[in-house]
Amino acid sequence: MVQGYMYPNEIELAWSILIVLYPFITGLVAGAFILASLERVFRVEAVKPTYRLALLTALAFLLVAPMPLQLHLGHPERSFEMYLTPHRTSAMAMFGFVYLWYLLAVLLLEIWLDYRRDIVLLSQQTTGWRRLIYRVLTLGSSNISENALYIDERAGYIITVIGIPSAFLLHGYVGFIFGSVKANPWWSSPMMPVVFLFSAMVSGIAVVLLLYMFSSWYRKQTVDMRCVDTIARYMFYTFIIDFSLEMLDLVHRIYEADESFRSLDFMVHTKLYFSQIVLQIYIGTLTPLALLALTQLFKIGEKARKRIYSVAGSLTLIGIFAMRWNVVIGGQLFSKSFLGYTTYKIGFVAKEGLLPAIALMLLPLAILWVLVKLLPPWPDRKPLAREDRVLVHGD
Amino acid sequence: MNLTRRQLLLLLPAAAVAWESVLAGTPEASPNYKMTEHWWGMLIDISKCIGCGNCVRACATENDVPEGYFRTWVERYDVSDDDLVNPAVDSPDGGKEGFPLIQRGGKNFFVPKMCNHCADSPCTQVCPVGATFITPDGVVLVDKKYCLGCRYCIQACPYGCRFLNPKTNTAEKCTLCYHRITKGLTTACCENCPTGARQLADLKNPKDPIHAFLRTHDVQVLKPYLATGAKVFYNDLDGSVR
Secondary structure (H helix, E strand, O other): OOEEOOOHHHOOOOOOHHHHHHHHHHHHHHHHHHHHHHHHOOOOHHHHHHHHHHHHHHHHHHHHOHHHHHHHOOOHHHOOHHHHOOOOOOOOOOHHHHHHHHHHHHHHHHHHHHHHHHHHHHHHHOOHHHHHHHHHHOOOOOOOOHHHHHHHHHHHHHHHHHHHHHHHHHHHHHHHHHHOOOOOOOOOOOHHHHHHHHHHHHHHHHHHHHHHHHHHHHOOOOOOHHHHHHHHHHHHHHHHHHHHHHHHHHHHHHHHOOOOHHHHHHHHHOOOHHHHHHHHHHHHHHHHHHHHHHHHHOOOOHHHHHHHHHHHHHHHHHHHHHHHHHHHOHHHOEOOOOOEEOOOOOOOOOOOOHHHHHHHHHHHHHHHHHHHHHOOOOOOOOOOOOOOOOOOOOO | OOOOHHHHHHHHHHHHHHHHHHHHOOOOOOOOOOHHHOOEEEEEEHHHOOOOOHHHHHHHHHHOOOOOOOOEEEEEEEEEOOEEEEEEEEOHHHHOOOOOOOOOOOEEEEEEEEOOOOOOOHHHHHOOOOOEEEOOOOOEEEOOOOOOOOOHHHHHOOOOOOEEEOOOOEEEOOOOOHHHHOOOOOOHHHHOOOOOOEEEEEOOOOOOOHHHHHHHOOEEOOOHHHOOOOOEEEEOOOOOOO
């Protein structure tokens, strides 16, 4: 299990697969939101069909984001102390506040404002328990006059503008949690927040692209090719920046070759060879980049393009997950003495095992399914008609 | 007094808890101890360490350290003259039972390790709730009633001194035997070192022999480039020690 010499307390890894999920899920949130803001703030009309789906995706994943952390804690019942008595010098202590800010001040508010008209109309057109839910969701405001909707639109715009730096903060900050650990040379780098941010954008865009194509297929609707082409193009560009930053970090480490290099180099060639070189770089980065490049360089038929996007998107998600794995797990496999290496043993049915990790990855999809049923994000649906019986204030 | 079976069953757990606290005893008070008058550290003289493991055993007994984890441990170095910066190091069971004899050709010595009670400790900095803190007399402690068990401090410690206690699910490390030093005693490891390789040092006490020692010897701390303000001082520290 141990090669060379580890400090005796280092043999067992302190952070497990659950902590791998945390930056992965948070990255999906930030990326999906940034994609949504393309339409709202930067007026990229082509991606409009995915606007609402991206917001709901961000929310579904954001609701799950703290769960792996909570499950990982030795004393989950004390986690609330982070809000009551936060330690201001701790990067981790601020997570709770950044998270709450993002959830309450950005995402929930933006979704509510965007859906408010639909919610009011649905609360009047549905019956039974659905009506009750929508009535609660109106938060007592049923004014959908032109004036009110205009205010919603303006407020939504301002929130998105605030939301973009917030999304950057949310994930850049996750990178900082690792990047600021000076004891660990694998983590300690000012590049970490930037790399995390760009990889987050790549993964968030990929997940929305896949979900949009899957939902269109499932609903037997035609995929808006202008939309997916645009999304794929953004994914390609962001991925190039992300990969360049990661390679810059790698080249810098290889060229500087400081005291930790011997250790890290050994790891990349042995324990991390599969997850880093094969999964992250070859399968999860170079292959999707090459596939996306094909669609940019050559004229490819619609059907083939859709297939390429599906494969590239899936491989991208695998690659970004592998990147999180290599950061979190990889950063604990070598000794801080640089004299030895340990092994990560993952259980299956254990508190921090594979099964809860899989469940936590499926949970956002279940939440998204509920959200989509409740607040349909499909652009092809006819706008809800205002019925005569709808009471419109201010008209 | 008449007790029904139901009442008895309800009383038993409470009685068990009460009995446990009776057995634990009342902590001894130390009314004359003033925290602001001390600034604790430790001196470790590598040339005196014989690798007997007494300190590791004493620490484990005194502090009820769980099996397989260490608040202090001893490393054995073998530095070959071919490669001065990459020594062969071992520490079987933290050196608790001493070291088996092996024939190696290099320079050999033992290095006891423990929490460095850093003045600018990274573990204190990262704790999200302040459960890890430095006392006014310079000892880094963990409040186990407050610790979340997030393990960020374990990641932040450059010396590998922390672990998660599997019984309490909280972070744990050397307390510099705070329960002893505040009563005028020395630490369990110092008390049991047969050669005096470990010496508790009060840096605020002008009469403490540490001052003369630091002036007249080649003393170093571990990983000084990390600027943690480590207060465990090593005499005769070889450059290969990590």
